[in-house]
Amino acid sequence: MKLTNIVFCLTLLAGAATSCIREDLDDCLSTNTLLLSYKGDGTTEIFPDKICRVEMFVFDAENRCVNSSILPEEQVKDRTATLPPLAAGDYRIVCLGNTHHTKVDGIATGDFGRMLFAAGDYFDEKQVAGNDSLYYATTSYTVLPYSGDEEANQTKTIEFASSHYDLSVEVAGVPAPGTRAGSLPVLEICGVSPCTDFENRACGEATDYLLETEYEAGKALLTARTNIMRHKNHENVNIRLSAAPNGEPLAEVNLARFLADNPIIDCSKHEVLIPIRIEFKSGEITVSVPEWYIEQVKPEF
Structure with a gap:
């Protein structure tokens, strides 16, 4: 009898703990x-x-x-x-x-219209290299x-x-003054939208990203790969190669003009790679889509 009473009491306690009783479903979810x-x-x-x-x-x-x-x-x-x-x-x-290195701003307000997400470095007022x-x-x-x-x-x-574009930049034939140790040219993408709102619209004051680069001495090739938000205004976005941070530009590519010249790149797709090749050769600078990208998109070529 005692055991029966104990089991009965435990059953009542379990029901109370869940706050969901069959006779009163108001607390049930x-x-x-x-x-x-x-x-x-x-x-x-x-x-x-x-x-x-x-x-x-x-x-x-x-x-x-x-x-x-x-x-x-x-x-x-x-x-x-x-x-x-x-x-x-x-x-x-x-x-x-x-959202590995991304922060959400405006959570404390609880207001849908005021919430944004961006690189953590952007909200921390540090130099941004790109987005997740x-x-x-x-x-x-x-x-x-x-x-x-x-x-x-x-x-x-x-x-x-x-919520992003994938950007690849390669610079071939890096000018000799930039090949000295510690004095490689720097790559920036300037004028990008740093944030995206909770309607998936890129926004925020135009910002410059300083890209992380790798240099292959044997090929005299400087490369960078990053992500940027899906901004709509390509006209004010430029990829800039400079001798040093805030230094004299060696080359500059306007993104809107580059995309217009290379319709093979379709920014209306979800999975978008924007590949840019800048080449210094015989005193001239050429800007193009890398051969490997053309072969990947249209293998028959």
Whole structure:
């Protein structure tokens, strides 16, 4: 008899702890999940190949942030994100992918319209070398009242889109004055938008990125690879090669003009690589798309 009473008491305590009693469903919450998806520019699921970290933000019907979290690795690998416990109502979910060195500004305000993401160095007022390979997704989500059956539980697919351009720059035949140890030329991309808002629109005051470069002495080849936000105004963006930081420009490439001259590069796609080759030869400077890129995009050539 004593054992029976103990089991009965423990059962009552368990029910109280969950705050969900069958006779009163007001405190019960449904289970809601997201299926994470990214297909790039095709029809094949490539989320696992492109995205390995996801931050999730939940906004209520008043566009106030009510929850933010980094998804556990297991959920990212399984492409299934569990939403936090939410009362019945309408919500907006925003997910950011690959925020390894990215910070979100404006979380303290809780205001959807004031939240931005950018390189951590940008918010720390340090020199920026580039952005993460960022991705963005959003969806509306209506949480249903708990009804005691599985019909209130939902899974909704959330589709990711790219938030970055991939940029590759190579400089061949680096001028002799720049080959001395410690005096290599520097590469910058000037006039880029440093931030993206929670509508996936690049924004912020035009900023210059100082690119991290590698130099192959045997080939006299200087290379850099980075990511930038998906700005729309290419006219004010320039790739600049200088003898030294803030020094005299050796070469400058306007991005809008370069893209117009090379329509093989399609910036409307999700997966975009902008490859630029600057070559010094016989006292002349030529700017082109590298041969390896043309062969990759159009192998018949």
